[in-house]
Amino acid sequence: MTGRENTGNEKIAALARFLAESRETVIFTGAGISTESGLSDFRSPGGIWDRFDPDELSYPRFISSQESRRNYWKFYREYWKEALGVEPNRAHLAVAKLEKLVNLSAVVTQNIDGLHQKAGNSPEKVFELHGNMWEVRCLSCNDLYPWEDILKLLEEGKEVHNCRLCGGLLKPTTVSFGQSLPEGALREAQRLSGRCDLLLCIGSSLVVYPAAYLPEQAKRGGAKLVILNREPTPLDRIADLVIHGEAGDVLSRVVEAVETKSY
Ligand code: NAD
Secondary structure (H helix, E strand, C coil): CCCHHHCCCCHHHHHHHHHHHHEEEEEEECHHHHHHHCCCHHHHHCCCHHHHCHHHHHHHHHHHCCCHHHHHHHHHHHHHHHHHHCCCHHHHHHHHHHHHHEEEEEEEEEECCCCHHHHCCHHHHECCCCCCCECCCCCCCCCCEEEHHHHHHHCCCCCCCCCCCCCCEECCCCCCCCCCHHHHHHHHHHHHHCCCCEEECCCCCCCCCCCHHHHHHHHHHHEEEEECCCCCCCCCCHHHHECCCHHHHHHHHHHHHHHHHHH
């Protein structure tokens, strides 16, 4: 059975109505919105954690051991190559379209792939809670280094050098286990989730904290909570609407319903 057959029209119409009536919507996305672009999520079978040991890639290890940094960059080399040329899919395009159609105040994402901006969402409305894989900075002075140069070094079998300005360690801005989330993005995401009247979660297992607090916070603030995911999540029990389906299929139908006012 396809996702289309799984997701009934009533649920599509209900979500379209919530979106059309909302005065302030926050969309919260996870790795599941990017799987149709060909990027693996982390927890599904065959995902990243089936191939790499998350403990080995943690921030404390990165900081303290040269050997762990080598492993980290090995992982990154593979991850960059997997993501090269990846394009937004119809779920990202639908989210970008919703920015024009409804009162969307923010797209808060746990993703690091930059695909919401590439799909057309305004960069100032996208809050990246876990950083961006295409941005390499010095951990000490924040100086920016082109990822292409670092990938070239790795491809040539060379070591990644330290910061040319201050000698600090270079690292993609992506948040590793044991590393704090970017303060500014988190603060804005919390503020907007606390005051929105609709929070729509798309493609997240909702088990990674503190990011997964946002739907709970929105709910406590009186917002409606909608969860769209391929499989059940621990927060389904507090949601006003749960849609188990494929993000691309469901969201394109929702956009069509909003556009044609079929709700
Ligand atoms: P997750 O892997 O824990 O959960 C993804 C969820 O999406 C799963 O429950 C899965 O069933 C669902 N899903 C997969 N494909 C789907 C589809 N087409 N339609 C609907 N649902 C689908 O991901 P998470 O909750 O985002 O947490 C993992 C963390 O790993 C993130 O915080 C992120 O930083 C990082 N990550 C990012 C990317 C990316 O940027 N694309 C990819 C992998 C992991």
